[in-house]
Amino acid sequence: MVGLTGVERGDYTxxxxxxxxxxxxxxxxxSGAGKSAMEAALAGVFAVTELRDEVSYxxxxxxxxxxxxxxxxxxxxxxxxxxxxxxxxxxxxxxSLERFGGTVLPGxxxxxxxxxxxxxxxxxxxxxxxxxxxxxxxxxxxxxHYFRFGGFxxxxxxxxxxxxxxLAAAQQYLNGPVDPETVYVIxxxxxxxxxxxxxGAKAVAVATGWHPRSELAEHQPDWLFDDFSQASxxxxxxxxVR
Ligand SMILES: [Mg+2]
Numbered sequence: 001m002v003g004l005t006g007v008e009r010g011d012y013t014x015x016x017x018x019x020x021x022x023x024x025x026x027x028x029x030x031s032g033a034g035k036s037a038m039e040a041a042l043a044g045v046f047a048v049t050e051l052r053d054e055v056s057y058x059x060x061x062x063x064x065x066x067x068x069x070x071x072x073x074x075x076x077x078x079x080x081x082x083x084x085x086x087x088x089x090x091x092x093x094x095x096s097l098e099r100f101g102g103t104v105l106p107g108x109x110x111x112x113x114x115x116x117x118x119x120x121x122x123x124x125x126x127x128x129x130x131x132x133x134x135x136x137x138x139x140x141x142x143x144x145h146y147f148r149f150g151g152f153x154x155x156x157x158x159x160x161x162x163x164x165x166x167l168a169a170a171q172q173y174l175n176g177p178v179d180p181e182t183v184y185v186i187x188x189x190x191x192x193x194x195x196x197x198x199x200g201a202k203a204v205a206v207a208t209g210w211h212p213r214s215e216l217a218e219h220q221p222d223w224l225f226d227d228f229s230q231a232s233x234x235x236x237x238x239x240x241v242r
Contacts, residue, residue: 012174017113017238019149020126020201021063021168022187023134025058025209027108028141033093033100034133038069040096041088046081048121059189059209061128061153062086081175090132097140104141105208107228111235112146120240122174125150126166126185126195128159149173163195184238193219205236 024034035057042048055068057103066085072079115121125148127134131152138144153167163185171178180200185192193216194227196203205221206228207213214222225231 002156005152010124012171012176012178014179014241016120016122016174016182018122018124018170018178018183019238020124020148020163020179020183020185022059022168022185022189022192023125023127023129023137025188026105026186026192026206027071027143028104028137029104030097030102030137031100032097033102034137036100037096037102038085038091040091040092041085042069042073044076044092045084045088046070046073047054048075058108058187059128059159059187061159062089062130062133063153063155064128064157067157086191090130090136091143093136094140095135097122104143105206105227108143109233110144111228115238116146116234118239121238122149122170122171123147124170125152127151128153128156128162130154142161159191159195160198163199163201167199167201188216190216190219195223196221204231206231 002206024030041053043228052072054072055065057065063082065081067077070081073187077083114159115123125134125147129152131154135144149169151162151169153162154160162223167183182202183201185196188206193203193205203221204223205216206225207216208227213224224235
């Protein structure tokens with residue numbers, strides 16, 4: 001997906017920073033709304049009555065999570081079944097988001113306010129959520145309008161492929177090749193750090209998700225924060241403040 005709003009473009013310059021943000025655990029915490037919507041979909045479409053809590057959601061794509069959920073509940077893990085599951089999930093998601101509340105993580109609104117529209121910064125998404133799932137979550141929290149392009153989970157089982165999609169989307173948005181040295185992948189899981197490496201980008205890890213700072217540190221990100229309210233030095237770098 002390129003150009004979420006389809007209006008703005010901007011030619012790439014070397015001094016620019018391209019920021020690719022993960023969603024869950026990085027921008028927001030949905031307090032279980034996503035998982036609940038997925039479980040409601042399993043119950044509604046496949047009449048699953050006993051939910052098994054064996055599938056990891058952390059840093060993974062919606063299709064990968066969906067196939068594992070089908071498998072552990074004894075449903076044939078076909079793409080057709082997975083599509084049915086995801087459609088039902090998207091129907092449940094808005095009410096689930098309303099019911100569970102959730103929160104925008106510390107420092108995010110402030111940082112978005114500083115970065116949005118700055119000439120040296122371009123904001124994109126790199127998420128395992130499908131495009132429509134990402135849109136529902138970020139619109140719920142009033143963050144969707146900050147992002148201009150992204151890589152999404154649709155049709156992807158490996159986050160590294162989503163990273164390659166996000167880089168391609170950035171290049172299309174910016175009308176040309178982008179130096180990976182100027183690309184930052186911001187996320188809360190070891191898989192976010194790994195996918196940053198897959199595209200030669202810098203990895204910014206933030207311990208606002210399920211993974212403690214010590215675990216993220218083992219994966220050697222370029223930057224590591226407890227939360228984004230601690231990231232003023234990096235934000236200043238992005239803004240070209242010396
Ligand atoms: Mg995440």
